Every structure is written in C-alpha cells, then in structure tokens.
Amino acid sequence: MTSHIETYARLYPRHGIDLEKEVRLLLIAPSFSQTLVNRAKWLNVPLSLFTYTCIQLEGDKEPVVVFSEREPESLTVLQRGTDAGVYTLEGHLDYATDPAVRGRIIKLIEQTKQWTVGHITMDPIKHSLSFKVNGKWFAYLDVKRKHFLVDTADDDGAYKNFPVKNDDDHDNVVQKMKGAAERVRGTKGSAD
Numbered sequence: 001m002t003s004h005i006e007t008y009a010r011l012y013p014r015h016g017i018d019l020e021k022e023v024r025l026l027l028i029a030p031s032f033s034q035t036l037v038n039r040a041k042w043l044n045v046p047l048s049l050f051t052y053t054c055i056q057l058e059g060d061k062e063p064v065v066v067f068s069e070r071e072p073e074s075l076t077v078l079q080r081g082t083d084a085g086v087y088t089l090e091g092h093l094d095y096a097t098d099p100a101v102r103g104r105i106i107k108l109i110e111q112t113k114q115w116t117v118g119h120i121t122m123d124p125i126k127h128s129l130s131f132k133v134n135g136k137w138f139a140y141l142d143v144k145r146k147h148f149l150v151d152t153a154d155d156d157g158a159y160k161n162f163p164v165k166n167d168d169d170h171d172n173v174v175q176k177m178k179g180a181a182e183r184v185r186g187t188k189g190s191a192d
Helices: 005-011 034-040 091-097 099-114 167-185
Strands: 025-029 048-056 064-069 120-124 129-133 136-141 149-152 159-164
Touching: 005 159, 005 167, 034 048, 091 099, 091 120, 091 136, 091 167, 099 120, 099 129, 099 136, 099 167, 129 167, 149 167
Parallel strands: 025 048
Antiparallel strands: 048 064, 120 129, 129 136, 136 149, 149 159
16 A cells, blocks of 8 residues: 555545655554554554544443544654664664674674675665675675574575574575675675
8 A cells, every 4th residue: 555656546536645645554443462563663654553442321322432542652663773764783783682693793794894796785774784795785684682584595596584593504694695795796706
C-alpha cells in the first residue's frame, strides 16, 4: 500500500486521496501484545494503534464502543541512529547487547578497509550496514542482540544469509564477503 499510491488515487477519485501525504496505518483491536508493539516500531510508516472496549449503558439496547489511542511515546519509531532518521554505525552497534558482537563487527569493518579489490564503503541504512565496492553492493550486515548476520554471495555466487556467532563464523564470512566483492568488482585482491 505504500507504493503505487497514484494508482489508488486514480481508482478511487471520489475519496480525495492526497498524493503528498504519507500513508498512515491504523490498527484496531481490543488489545495489543508487547511483541506486536515492538515489531510495529520497525515499520517505516506513520502508525496509530487503537484499542476498544464495549460498554453497555443502562437503558440502551446497543453497546457503546469506546476507542482509545495508544500513547505516542510508547510507539516511538525505533531507528538505529538519531531522531532525524540519520542512521549511524554507533546506532547499529548499540543495538547489540554482547560486546564481543560489537568487537567482531568493528574488526570486520576494519578488515574490509584493507582489501585492495577497489574502493570499499560501508553505509549505515535503516536495518543494516550496506557494503559496496566502487559503488556496487556486495553485502549487508544485520546487527542482532547476540550475533549478526551477513547477506552476501557464497562461493557459487548465490546470495545467502550467514550468521556470525563466533570467531570461526567471522573468519568464514570475511572470506565470503571478500569473494563477493571481488566478483562484483571483477578483480582479485590480496587476501586479508
């Protein structure tokens, strides 16, 4: 629903859909679990959660539905960066609760800077760190609480998700990332 808004506006011209406004998501239920609230924080759309209760008033045949919006401060969008939506390496690193995970990520970033396959960049984006060689993407690093995941090409060129939970996983994924960077760049670099 967040894409092709113009199509909806053309299909429903009488509804006066404003193409300049961002789509807003409304969820209505008797209650919301904390899990749902936590997951909702990751959505990149304006979101409102409404709970409701039914009250039977004396003398009325029909119950009255009372809606209540969840407090805005409890739905602050979780951004791994600043409130302005600028994502940072520090914001991603802060998400990990294990200091060893942060250390492995920093080590991996430092190792990529030593490769001679081309100009390697690392850009923090919403949920990941994006690695590029000469402007071409070759890997994503997703920080979790007690480990991290790297999405990159395997030796056969197929993109896969590699969990990194220990030093052996780290060494393996560094080689996978380096191989992917070489394939994207089309060169061979020094093995670091």
